[in-house]
Amino acid sequence: MDGEPKESGDIRRLSSVTLAEVAEAAGLGESTVSRVLRNEGSFSRKARARVMEAVERLGYVPNRIAGTLASAGSRLVAFVIPSLSNIVFPDLLRGASGVLEANQHQAVFAVTDYDPGREEALVAAMLAWRPTAVVLAGFEHNEGTRKMLRASGRRVVEVLDLDGEPVDIAVGFSNRAAGRESAAFLLKRGYRRIGYVGHDLERDTRAGKRHAGFCAALETAGFPLVDRQINAGPSSVESGRQGLEQLLARSPGLDAVYFSNDDMAIGGYFHCLARGISIPSQLAIFGYNGLDIGRVTPQPLSTIRTPRVVTGQVAAELVVSNAPPQMVDLGFELIEGATA
Incomplete structure (x- = not known):
């Protein structure tokens, strides 16, 4: 207990060491010390050694905030x-x-x-x-x-x-182009009864653009989106699993589902595994982002990989x-x- 005041005083002392004190201890001007600490401008190897020795001895911590604001x-x-x-x-x-x-x-x-x-x-x-x-x-x-x-x-x-x-x-x-290309891929594979599972599209505007591009491509091809499940809140594996369950409860005849991203798609994948839904023969799943986990699932995820x-x-x-x-x-x- 007797040592506590001294320890607190030491902490206050360490935190109050100034650039001027470092300069005095090193026997150099403040401008030279400042250049050494910023590693900018000209200074000798000997000056750097003196500055760093003083910094270590005094416990000096540069005030980056003050330097930034200035x-x-x-x-x-x-x-x-x-x-x-x-x-x-x-x-x-x-x-x-x-x-x-x-x-x-x-x-x-x-x-x-x-x-x-x-x-x-x-x-x-x-x-x-x-x-x-x-x-x-x-x-x-x-x-x-x-x-x-x-x-x-x-x-x-x-x-x-x-x-x-x-x-x-x-x-x-282009997120809209990513949505369009995802739709074109599913249509080319012969899927026609397509649904969507996503998270909050108003907050995540980039997911909203992909959804819009996807739906526009389906409309143009004459096979509009059959049904969608939009869950409140951020994307997650759990949300994707729940979302697919809710979507299929309403529209059991879907043959493919497009997810707002890979997190959601992996959740859908887990739902299919749990319910014995064969992928892709009974239901195709397509994601977005190209996450590592999608590459190492028993069936690698069909998706868009982004840089x-x-x-x-x-x-x-x-x-x-x-x-x-x-x-x-x-x-x-x-x-x-x-x-x-």
């Missing part, structure tokens, strides 16, 4: 993404982080839970840090969000969609190179699989 050209890149439970977005961040780190930029992120109002608040909070760029999913934002982005003077990269007008740069693929990691890489490359406004179409790949 500079309009910060090296932060803000990602405002809908979800972390959906593997799409961790893959996007994984692709971007390697490029950013190699170019001495730092990714920070916030999660909107597909809520446009929350996205607007988070964009405002991120812009207060004066990041180099803001990266967002899709084109559907509140008007307040769009106004902030346009007025910010920051680079803006909208990813994972090309069906819309970008604020600045867009990197991704999520590459999307992150390209977005980061355009940011660090200060590229001009543009739209980059990375396309997608149809995986025939064994479920359709």
Whole structure:
């Protein structure tokens, strides 16, 4: 107990070490110490060794927040993404982080839970840090969000969609085209009584665009969608399993079902296994995203594979190179699989 006040005092002391104190301990000017700690500009190997020895001895922690706010050209890149439970977005961040780190930029992120109002608040909070760029999913934002982005003077990269007008740069693929190609594949295989299982299409606007493209292609071919089951909330394996059960209870004569993504499709696959429904002879299943789990199921999932990691890489490359406004179409790949 006697040691607690001393420990607390030590913690306060460690947290209050300043750049000036490091400079004094190293016998160097503050500007030299700052260059060493940022690893920018000119300094000698001997100066670096003296600075790092002083940093270690004093327990100095650089105030990155103060340095970021003080500079309009910060090296932060803000990602405002809908979800972390959906593997799409961790893959996007994984692709971007390697490029950013190699170019001495730092990714920070916030999660909107597909809520446009929350996205607007988070964009405002991120812009207060004066990041180099803001990266967002899709084109559907509140008007307040769009106004902030346009007025910010920051680079803006909208990813994972090309069906819309970008604020600045867009990197991704057409979700409507992915929906159309999925429908064309099922029709080519001879399926005619087709249903749909999905999650909240108003919140997940990219899933909504795929659904619209899919339905339009079926209509054009003369075989409109027979039935659909839209479950509230985010996509999940459980939601996909429940959704297919509900859909087949109403429309037992379906011969194929298109799912909003692979999470949902894997849930549908599990439902078929549990109920003894033969895939694809009794019911075909088609997903979207090309997740790893879909490749290792007993019957590999028929799906669209999207370039999520590459999307992150390209977005980061355009940011660090200060590229001009543009739209980059990375396309997608149809995986025939064994479920359709």
